[in-house]
Amino acid sequence: MERATIRDVARVAGVSVKTVSRVLNHERYVTDETRSRVTEAIAELNYRPNPAAQGLRRSTTGAIAFVCEDISEPFEAQIAGSIERAAADQYVVIVASTFGDPLRERTTIESLASGYADGIILSPTMGSKAYLHSLPRGIAVVCLDRPARDFESDLALSDNVGAMAWAVRHLLMRGHTRIAYLGDDVGVFTQQERLAGYRKALEEADIPFDKDLIYQHSPDDSRIRNHLAWLRQLRQPPTAHVSANSLTTLSMIHAGFFTGSATFIAFDDFPLADVLHGGVNAIAQDAGALGDEATRMLLRRMRNDTSPVRTTRLGAQLILRHDEGHGDT
Template sequence: MSTMRDVARVAGVSAKTVSRVMNNDRYVSDDVRARVLQAVDELQYVPNVMARSFRSGQDAAIGVAVPAVTGFFGYVVEAVERIARDRGVAMYLTCLGEDPDGEQAAVEALLARNVVGLLLAPVADDQSYLKPWRERTSMVFLDRRPRKLSAAYVVHDDNGGTRLAITHLLDHGHRRIAFAGDSITVPTTARRRTTYELTLFDGGVGMDPFLVSWGAHRVPVVPRLLALPDPPTAIFSANPSCSMPIVRQLHAAGRSEIVVLGFGDFPMADALTPPVSVVEQDPTELGNQAAQRLFRRIDEPDKRLPRQVVLPVTLVRRGCCQRARMGPAA
């Protein structure tokens, strides 16, 4: 069976150029593309992911398991699907929901389809069940690091983004900063909660446990916070699913002077009054990076590759972080 190096030799180009042509890179010239494709045809070259599937009896397909297929993870899945389609690889998708007890069964059902690779955003706190599968299936975790399993992952900088947000609020005079998250069992939320406390401490502010709320994506948390003897002047939200209901609750209570700063952008955040500043993530880039790394591991299973990739985030200031006020607005 011909290899990529054979194609490169016949076409008179580098193996990297062959890879770019096979991945439909638009920056390859027409002449080079034609030479490579002619060599591919002459040698009857099959890309590695397909060749591996022929040798192992596995499908030329990857599996993707994420908590949801809308919002943030919807963009991630779209990016992965585009890269897989460009490579002529099918994609099986499963939605894990929020049930950690159901993760193993759902993921193993996906792996039972003989996929050559797996992209996983876990919801459980233990992925050791995947150890028997690693020998035959390449794996990359996305958005969330694996637990009790050594594996490659691509994540956003949760710690750096949270530090940016809390420091920004402290610099604007806020000292009563609440934290609102979905669940401490979600790894990204747990990291943001820890960094929230550490950044307050570094700023000379002790954390008040009464300012921490969980389940903010499902139950109203603003009424309890406003009822405190010393309510917050700002709320840091761990993700968009918490940010949107918090903003609605504050507007309903007539307390729009309380600042909301969220991790992750959400629709209409820039059009609200006041607009909501956010720590901006790029779910499309997350999906691109995770898929590219998965296919590289499939193509080069014996090569030592970087295990972790941490993507940068940015603080988008939209003018909502006014100076802290003492007491409710008049």
């Protein structure tokens, strides 16, 4: 007969795994009636807690987690690698993707916190993260790339505003005043910051903001193809373009856009960007430094550091593989 699991207990008691964990750990915020149902289910199933999982609660199994939007996205994959390298001598790293689904994110994090990881580095989805306040005591959470709404934590992110402003200034200095901006969903924190950087550079140059030049939707090859065609038929079409993340850049490439030009800059470098179309100009975030910093923040909190939360912004590099009037660099 297979040994009963905590999920079996939760199913029989009609509660969440998180609630069963709270009962097992003698935590507050569980009603007497719920505690009684869980206790009865434990007795009925002859459930015995897994010693390894109990060890995790005491931070003895050496597991931390990186919960991101999509591990197949090049930038997130690079961060995952840097976290694994930074934690290699102390912890195994569990990586999970949310695919932008807040419910999947919550389910994943609550499962990890119930006996699989002692600390979590989170790249949050949109929406409130107030549920993080209910995680078991001792589970450390730090955020990476964007803050968590309604939850205060240490945060490591890039200088999105400054980096995008730098790229737009570069194009402005070369005579381009009609610069198209193609970005991800408007609700994404990094996209808000990058659009702010775009607008900042235009304002500095006294160039009016033109909403006709702005695209902000989840990357979709067909939709971007149609938008690029629409931009070309404008009375004053753009003479330069910037993209706001690597997924948008890849959708532009799939849509037939030529990226090997001095008039295009991609936010986020990506594999083969140095050879595709003769090279792609790109803003390269320092994934290694971001992963290192987030890991250091997490390990400090796991060692019971109670100092005030802090935000660290790291710079990015503008890589010019094509630069009109100045030769390739």
